[in-house]
Amino acid sequence: MGLTDDAREWWQETLLGQQMSAHPAFGSDINVHVDGDVVTLTGAVQTVDEIEEVEREVKSLGLFRMVVNHLSAVHGDEKYRMQTVLALFPGESAAEIARQATNSWTFHEDDPAEVYCRREEAEPRLTRLADAAHVPMSALDEYFEALDEDQALLIARVPEDDCLRVISALEGTSAGKIRTLPPEADGGNRVSDG
Amino acid sequence: MAERIREIPAQPEPTPEPSGWRRLVRLAGPGLITGGADNDPAGIATYSTVGASTGLGQLWLIVFAIPLLIAVQGMAARLGNVTKLGLAELIRSEFGRTVAFVAALLVVTANICTIGADLVAMAAVLQLLTKIRLIFFIIPLVVFMGYITIFQNFKVIEKFMLWLVAVFFTYIVAGFLAHPHWGTVLLSTVVPPISPNVTYFSGAVGLLGTTITPYLFFWQTSGEREERRGVRQLGESYVDLTSGMVFSNVTAYFIVICTASTFFLHHRTVQTAADAASALQPFAGRWATLLFSIGILGAGLLAIPVLAVSTGYIVAGTLGWKMGLGRQAYTAPGFYSVIALSMLAGVELAIVGFDPIKALFYSQILDGLIAPFLIALMCIMVSRRALLGDYVATKWERIGGWVAFAVMSLADVALIYSLVPHG
Numbered sequence: 001m002g003l004t005d006d007a008r009e010w011w012q013e014t015l016l017g018q019q020m021s022a023h024p025a026f027g028s029d030i031n032v033h034v035d036g037d038v039v040t041l042t043g044a045v046q047t048v049d050e051i052e053e054v055e056r057e058v059k060s061l062g063l064f065r066m067v068v069n070h071l072s073a074v075h076g077d078e079k080y081r082m083q084t085v086l087a088l089f090p091g092e093s094a095a096e097i098a099r100q101a102t103n104s105w106t107f108h109e110d111d112p113a114e115v116y117c118r119r120e121e122a123e124p125r126l127t128r129l130a131d132a133a134h135v136p137m138s139a140l141d142e143y144f145e146a147l148d149e150d151q152a153l154l155i156a157r158v159p160e161d162d163c164l165r166v167i168s169a170l171e172g173t174s175a176g177k178i179r180t181l182p183p184e185a186d187g188g189n190r191v192s193d194g
Numbered sequence: 195m196a197e198r199i200r201e202i203p204a205q206p207e208p209t210p211e212p213s214g215w216r217r218l219v220r221l222a223g224p225g226l227i228t229g230g231a232d233n234d235p236a237g238i239a240t241y242s243t244v245g246a247s248t249g250l251g252q253l254w255l256i257v258f259a260i261p262l263l264i265a266v267q268g269m270a271a272r273l274g275n276v277t278k279l280g281l282a283e284l285i286r287s288e289f290g291r292t293v294a295f296v297a298a299l300l301v302v303t304a305n306i307c308t309i310g311a312d313l314v315a316m317a318a319v320l321q322l323l324t325k326i327r328l329i330f331f332i333i334p335l336v337v338f339m340g341y342i343t344i345f346q347n348f349k350v351i352e353k354f355m356l357w358l359v360a361v362f363f364t365y366i367v368a369g370f371l372a373h374p375h376w377g378t379v380l381l382s383t384v385v386p387p388i389s390p391n392v393t394y395f396s397g398a399v400g401l402l403g404t405t406i407t408p409y410l411f412f413w414q415t416s417g418e419r420e421e422r423r424g425v426r427q428l429g430e431s432y433v434d435l436t437s438g439m440v441f442s443n444v445t446a447y448f449i450v451i452c453t454a455s456t457f458f459l460h461h462r463t464v465q466t467a468a469d470a471a472s473a474l475q476p477f478a479g480r481w482a483t484l485l486f487s488i489g490i491l492g493a494g495l496l497a498i499p500v501l502a503v504s505t506g507y508i509v510a511g512t513l514g515w516k517m518g519l520g521r522q523a524y525t526a527p528g529f530y531s532v533i534a535l536s537m538l539a540g541v542e543l544a545i546v547g548f549d550p551i552k553a554l555f556y557s558q559i560l561d562g563l564i565a566p567f568l569i570a571l572m573c574i575m576v577s578r579r580a581l582l583g584d585y586v587a588t589k590w591e592r593i594g595g596w597v598a599f600a601v602m603s604l605a606d607v608a609l610i611y612s613l614v615p616h617g
Contacts, residue, residue, distance in 0.1 A: 080424040083278070139580035160424040163278040164518075172516040172526075179287060180277050182583030183425045 003060055011061060026050050030071065032058075037065040044072045080160040081183035084129045085167060087154045087175040088146045092117050094174040095152035101169045102156050113156035113166070119147040125155060133181040142177075151176070227417065227500070228267060228410050229438025233362055233445050234497030235315035235490050236308050237404040239464070239554035241446045242473060244397040245453030246464045250374075250382035251394065252401055256447045257383055259405045262601065263439045264432075265594025269572045269587055270411040271431045274418030276585045281415040281572075282511025288575055291512075297571065298512040300564045301408045305505045306536055307560060308409070309498055310543025311553040316494035317544070319487035322471070332544050335494075336537050343499040344523050344530050361489035362445045368474045369448035372455035379451060395609040400555055402602050403562025405443065409504040411568055416507045420520055425585055449473070498537070505536040563606050569599040 003011070006024040014032050022028035029043040039058055045051055051071045058067055089095035095115040102113040116122035126140050143153055154175075156166045160183050170178050244252050273284055286294035316335055317328035414435065423431055452473040457464060464470050471486035503519060510517035510529040517529040543553075573595040576587035587595070 081426070085278075134583040135580050160278070161422045164419055164422060164520075167278060168516070168518060168521070171514070175514075177287060178279070178283070178514075180279065182276050182581070182585050185584060 003057055007057055011057065015061075015063070023054075026054055030054060034064075037063075038068060039064045039066070040068040040070065042070045081185075082132075082157055083160045083163050083183045084133065084181040085154075085156045085158065085163055085170070086143060086179045086181065087156075087170050087173075088143070088177045089115075089152045089154065089173075089175055091150070092152045095154050098170055098173045098175060099154055101173070102154065102166050104169075113154055116147065116153045116155065117150075119144050122147055122153055122155070126153075129155070129157065129181055132184040134185055135181055139181075227438070227496070228414050228435065229440075229442040230493075230496050232405065232407065232410060232438070232442040234308070234404075234493050234501075235312045236497075236554040236558050237442075237446065238362070238449065238490065238493060239311075239315060239470060240400045240404040240558045241449035242453045242457075242464045242470045243555050244401050245450035245473075246457035246462065247393050248389070248397050249454040249458035250379060250450065251387050251389060252397055253379065253382040253447060253450055254384065254386045255398060255401055256405070256443055256450065258386075258601075259402060260439060260443045262594055262598035263406050263443065264436050265591050266406055266569055266572070266598050267410065267414050267435045267439060268432060268591055269576045269595050270414035271418045271435055272428065272576055272582070272585065272587060272591075273572065274415035275423055275428055275431055276425060276582050278419045279415075280419070280507050280511040280517070281412045282508045283514075284415075284575060284581075285571055286512055286514075288578070288581065289571060293571070294512045297568060298508045300567070301412070301508055302505050302536070304557065304560045304564055305409050305501045305508075306539045307543060307553075307557040309501050309536060309540030310546075311557045312494050312498050312501070313540050313544040315554055316491055316498075319471075319490045322483055323487050329545060332541055336541050339495065339498050339502075340534055340537050343502060343533055357492075361485060361492060362449075364474060364485055364489075365445055365448040365452055369451040369455075372452055374451050374455045390608075390612065392609070392612045395605060395612050396559060398605045399562035399602075399609045400558040401446075401562075402605055403560070403565060404558040405446065406565055406569070406598055406602065407558070407561045408564050408568050409501055409508075409561075411572065412504045412507050412511075413500055416504075416518075420518060428585075498540070502533045502536045502540075506530065506532040559609075562602060566599050566603040566606065569595060569602065573599060 004024070010021070010023055015034060023030050026045045030045065031042045033040040033042070041054060041058065045054060051069065054071060055067055055069050058064065087095075087098065089098065092115060095117075099113045099115050114125075116125070122143070126143060127137065130137060130140055147153055154170075158166055163180060167178055167180075270281060273279075273281060277284060279287070282294060282298060285297055313332055313335060314328065317331040320326070320331045321328040418431060453464065453470075456462075456473050456475070457469075462469070464473075471483045474482035474486050506529045507517060509515075509532045510526070513528070515528040516526040518526065521529070523530040573592060575581055576595070577592060579586055
């Protein structure tokens with residue numbers, strides 16, 4: 001699948017700094033910055049597939065050693081659903097260190113991991129997450145019991161493809177138990193936790 | 195808004211989206227690798243031994259095992275895909291440390307035995323080719339495999355190994371050239387001619403153990419999560435693993451036909467690697483040994499790292515260590531140490547000097563004895579809505595899992611019963 005003439009013309013004008021119009025297929029919110037043989041893409045397109053298509057286009061020009069793709073998708077990543085990782089810690093300080101590590105490993109600043117030490121604080125969020133994941137409330141009992149025993153609970157809600165990254169960040173910490181809730185049902189795609 | 199940050203070297207030409215069979219090849223993931231690893235040297239030896247000792251009598255079991263294998267590996271894939279956790283972690287989390295330790299101990303023992311037996315088989319074919327004693331090949335083989343597993347990207351290398359295992363497709367041609375009586379083949383495929391004796395039941399347990407084999411459950415679960423497939427790609431996982439399992443069992447089916455035609459009918463047994471290789475003679479003539487050796491080496495190069503990595507997943511998952519082939523060795527020292535130690539333990543067993551064909555066969559019987567326990571644990575987990583939510587296993591998958599449990603348990607009980615002297 002090669003570049004269309006319109007797209008090639010758009011890229012040529014853009015790279016020469018003469019671009020005033022929208023990309024013929026992917027709209028006007030694509031910004032391109034060139035630094036030597038590295039090209040950086042920023043802005044937004046409609047879907048995740050379009051992010052990859054824009055990246056393919058720029059690679060097909062054959063002008064750059066590296067493509068740094070910071071494009072985002074307006075309609076979210078429909079390929080992956082949101083999923084929650086839960087980890088129990090013996091105390092708040094250990095959980096806080098893990099939270100910082102987890103947040104540094106993920107790219108989702110709109111929904112960062114959080115630590116809960118009291119049942120009444122955690123219950124509304126856990127209940128909402130269990131509901132979104134379609135699991136029975138009994139699945140949460142062990143977390144409530146742990147919170148009653150002064151353990152700390154870390155909750156990280158991330159897209160599925162980032163779950164392994166979060167779990168990897170938690171492995172080797174003092175987490176006594178690392179679990180996940182199943183991916184959320186339709187409607188749970190990269191939306192902020194409501 | 196979602197943001198993805200990736201840094202990918204630019205390519206001069208765009209890569210078009212593959213279609214048709216090329217798309218299927220691209221889907222090759224843990225399932226196809228699992229199928230390839232399923233036909234490891236131990237598997238080849240077991241199928242050869244079964245064909246030579248019981249003729250076509252267990253062909254039906256190979257065919258019968260295909261849906262069961264797909265169901266069991268499907269459960270393993272589902273668990274990894276939905277929970278993003280490894281099987282050992284899940285067992286620890288769902289059933290407690292004691293059950294997890296017992297499961298880990300059993301599978302690690304079987305894995306090390308299989309590594310040892312596979313190593314001996316690889317060294318035996320090198321001896322066959324070079325006339326140099328097999329003992330001199332064991333350490334270099336392990337050093338090479340340890341290096342590619344721990345210090346290189348095994349996820350990439352494994353896809354090349356798979357091509358070497360494709361050599362075993364020649365068994366299919368050899369099966370036709372051996373001119374078996376196809377009426378008998380067909381009858382043995384659809385009607386179980388069960389002979390109630392130790393040879394038959396040990397063959398059945400070994401055959402089921404090498405087909406529905408425990409370490410591959412762990413490999414599939416961990417492989418699935420490391421592929422980073424989401425639940426919407428569960429269908430892709432099934433295409434991947436079904437192709438792997440069919441590839442594995444079709445090859446097994448023809449190995450049995452070959453050895454039944456060349457050994458069982460002439461009252462010969464498979465005692466050495468050279469014997470096993472001679473089953474390919476109807477197809478390859480004087481090249482049979484070379485072809486068989488390439489296949490065994492490819493199968494071993496694929497299977498031993500898979501066995502060692504699975505052992506790493508099991509131990510690290512049970513003990514809560516950092517793990518994953520995506521990590522560098524220094525970031526998961528425990529996981530990679532287990533991989534290295536399991537290979538070294540395999541070396542220990544290999545240099546003890548046991549009969550390679552018997553060792554391979556008995557290691558698979560051990561797998562056959564352990565598998566029902568793990569299948570039962572997986573069947574329970576895939577039915578738990580608290581664990582999998584809407585992604586609990588389908589009715590047919592659960593039925594397939596429990597039938598696999600029942601069939602393997604029955605074969606185990608029958609073997610144990612047939613071993614007990616009856617006055």
